[in-house]
Amino acid sequence: MKPRLLLIEDDTSTACALQKVLQDEGYQVNRAERGDAGLEEARRLPYQLVITDLRLPGLNGLELVARLRATQPKLPVIMMTAHGTTETAIEATKLGAYEYLVKPFEADELLGLVATAVAQSQLMSEPVEMGEAGHARLAVIGNSRPMQSIYKEIGRVAATPVTVLIRGETGTGKELIARALYQHSNRSHKPFIAVNCAAIPETLLESELFGHERGAFTGAKVRRIGRFEQAHGGTIFLDEIGDLSPGTQAKLLRVLQEKTIRRVGGDAVIPVDVRVLAATHCDLEAGIVNQKFRQDLFYRLSVVTVHLPPLSERREDIPALVKFFIQRYARELQVETPSIQAEAVQWLQTQPWPGNVRELENIVRQALLTSRHFTIGLGQVKEVLAKARKPQLASGQLHADYVAGLLARVQRGEEQDAYARMIADLEPELFRQAIQLAGGNQAKAARWLGVTRLKMREKLIQLGLHPHRGMDEEEDNPSAGAGQDIP
Ligand SMILES: Nc1ncnc2c1ncn2[C@@H]1O[C@H](COP(=O)(O)OP(=O)(O)OP(=O)(O)O)[C@@H](O)[C@H]1O
Ligand SMILES: [Mg+2]
Structure with missing residues (x-):
């Protein structure tokens, strides 16, 4: 289910631009153009977040925050404000608004805030x-x-x-x-x-x-x-x-x-x-x-x-946890709930679980994905766990080997600037895996890596991983890129 956001903004072009940015990020966005209409709408449907302008016809943003706080204290609000009215926006955070943004702001800034506010909202609800x-x-x-x-x-x-x-x-x-x-x-x-x-x-x-x-x-x-x-x-x-x-x-x-x-x-x-x-x-x-x-x-x-x-001190909980995670992920993936072999559960009970319940949860999820809704067997569970643990060991090993090799080349005078070399060698993999893991979502990948979306895009282009890099260069059309100002 996509998180549902309410955007209250009276300027249509700004509202459309914001709506697009948010929808591209995977949010469901409803709009209102007046403060009073926005307040009504916020009560009509369950929203995860309200993003509102400060100056609005009907009811201003500050009043709106105060009223929402009184009736829906768990609904976070992000307030948008123009220069010169920042003081009022700060007032709003005292009344309970989650954050405020001073216009013009970058899409990244908004998306970062929205992501944390939605997470807060889910935590509460x-x-x-x-x-x-x-x-x-x-x-x-x-x-x-x-x-x-x-x-x-x-x-x-x-x-x-x-x-x-x-x-x-x-x-x-x-x-x-x-x-x-x-x-x-x-x-x-x-x-x-x-x-x-x-x-x-x-x-x-x-x-x-x-x-x-x-x-x-x-x-x-x-x-x-x-x-x-x-x-x-x-x-x-x-x-x-x-x-x-x-x-x-x-x-x-x-x-x-x-x-x-x-x-x-x-x-x-x-x-x-x-x-x-x-x-x-x-x-x-x-x-x-x-x-x-x-x-x-x-x-x-x-x-x-x-x-x-630690989970290893409460192994008797493992069968119930396994059953719970199978049900949960089957429901999420909308497949029939598969059964799991008793031997597989017994074997899981004997494992060390350094990552505790989270690790067990991940293993069960992967086993479910590979089972194609047949019974989850012992062999399969073993395979998934072996795979999940292998990369850690292997990459640790590779890592040390790589550094040893690099330093040996430096010592022999075949290489200089080892630090720059290492970054250049490893960076492509970091960006490649991040964008893959994020399902192509550049904003998400950029947030994970702690870089701007602009930087993300530059790197992807540089590494030949940018999907739209083709005949019509985006450079010709700066407004199509990330990092654009809103409004
Ligand atoms: N007893 C439990 N029953 C069901 N699910 C659990 C249980 N304990 C943990 N989980 C699940 O395991 C995952 C990790 O839990 P959580 O994030 O609360 O751990 P944590 O102790 O905060 O970890 P960290 O120290 O890494 O932040 C979550 O998906 C959580 O829902
Ligand atoms: Mg935690």
């Missing part, structure tokens, strides 16, 4: 069943002892405002548990904002969390409202908390103790009422010993700890 699959796409499956005590713990703390620290190796289901905690809390009708602390550069994280005042640092041209302030009344999920810098740790500690924030570069003390959920795969106790993680913060965060054991 997609139900997580507990213990049993039911009809939900997401469920916490498993009846092993450790899982049973986790369900009990969730039942005990979900409805209280206490801070919960979710721990466990990669792929054990930390994010899933955070969502379940939110959905079973008495704040489930209020916003849930997730921040992946490891994904945001250290220099920007404080401003992302707490906001900043204009001029707080170079580049801080306008005020920014942080995620804590936006989540007021709701829940914030701080993922990968083990990666916080000492400075941010100190600030977070203060927020937890005093329930107030101070924007970066600001004096005002702003009260916030936010329930904090945090997750990490890191060994925080070791972090404390190495003085990388503050002990006082650790105590504040771990008022309640939910510890997700």
Whole structure:
């Protein structure tokens, strides 16, 4: 199902351009031209995101955000604003708008924001069943002892405002548990904002969390409202908390103790009422010993700890998980649910699973894809797992061999600029695989690699991978390319 977006913009040509950019990216886009009509439309259908102009006939964007926040607090809004009205747009983020964009902006900028806002919206709205699959796409499956005590713990703390620290190796289901905690809390009708602390550069994280005042640092041209302030009344999920810098740790500690924030570069003390959920795969106790993680913060965060054991310590859950994933992917692929040989399930139970539930999920999905809806057999499962593990080993090996060879050539004087050589050798593969994996979607591939769409396109052309590079050069028509300004 394509995510459904509502675009409210009174200027028809801008609206059409935006609609096209969004539809090309795979979104379903409905439009409204007046604020009041937009508000009505937002109530008529379930939308994942509203993108609205600030100045609108009928009802202005600010008013619209306030009204939506009152009735649909879980619906994210991106506000578009012209130069000179930025202050008002910032006002909107205080009222709960997810983000704002100053016109003119690049298509990439919009698409990046839309992707994160839609992800947030899905985080808030997609139900997580507990213990049993039911009809939900997401469920916490498993009846092993450790899982049973986790369900009990969730039942005990979900409805209280206490801070919960979710721990466990990669792929054990930390994010899933955070969502379940939110959905079973008495704040489930209020916003849930997730921040992946490891994904945001250290220099920007404080401003992302707490906001900043204009001029707080170079580049801080306008005020920014942080995620804590936006989540007021709701829940914030701080993922990968083990990666916080000492400075941010100190600030977070203060927020937890005093329930107030101070924007970066600001004096005002702003009260916030936010329930904090945090997750990490890191060994925080070791972090404390190495003085990388503050002990006082650790105590504040771990008022309640939910510890997700690795899958290898709850092998009895594997059959139920396998069944759940088979059903889920069969439904998604719209094929009949295949059965799986008992020997295959038993064999899966004996495997090590360093990637935990996520790895099991991937293996089951691939086995399903290759089974062509016949019974999934042991041989097939073994083959899929062997294939999935092989590239890692092989590429690690190749890698070391490649570097050794390169350095040997440098030593012999046959080669210089080893660094540039390595980039030149590996880059084509990176772009080739990314665009293939993204199904040809350049914007998506560009986001994965952290390059602009323009750069993506240039590289693809350079490498002869650009699909439209042909008789009529796009260079002749700059508006056809990526990176165009809107409107
Ligand atoms: N008990 C479970 N039942 C069903 N699905 C699960 C369970 N645990 C995890 N999953 C699924 O496994 C995948 C990984 O889970 P999740 O993203 O929550 O892990 P994580 O601990 O946050 O991993 P990471 O540390 O890598 O971020 C998801 O698709 C999730 O739905
Ligand atoms: Mg996670």
